[in-house]
Amino acid sequence: MLFAVGGRDGxxxxxxRALTQQWADSLRTEVPDLASDVTRLQAMRTKRLDSPPEDRTLALAGSCIDPNCHTPH
Structure with a gap:
């Protein structure tokens, strides 16, 4: 099973683990049935890293009540 979380700086x-090319390749080898999911997550990562910092806010803007969340959104 894969789970993904966006972190600091996109x-x-x-x-x-950070979705580096090496980790993505390893995931594809370990779980070939999920290779397309890994590719999709890599595309999301690239899009997030290429976007300006002001566009990296969470979609939950204004509704986040997590006391451990320290990012403005």
């Missing part, structure tokens, strides 16, 4: 984390 980085995408999958299963606890």
């Amino acid at each position: 980085e995408m984390y999958v299963n606890g």
Whole structure:
């Protein structure tokens, strides 16, 4: 199973590690059935990293009540 979380500065984390090319290739080898999902997450990562910082806010703008969340949104 894959789980992804956006992190600081637009980085995408999958299963606890930054989604680098090396990690993506390893995931594709370990779980070939999810290769298309890894590719889709890489595309999301690229889009996030290429977007201006002001566009990196969460879609939950104004409704986040997580006390551990320290990012403005």
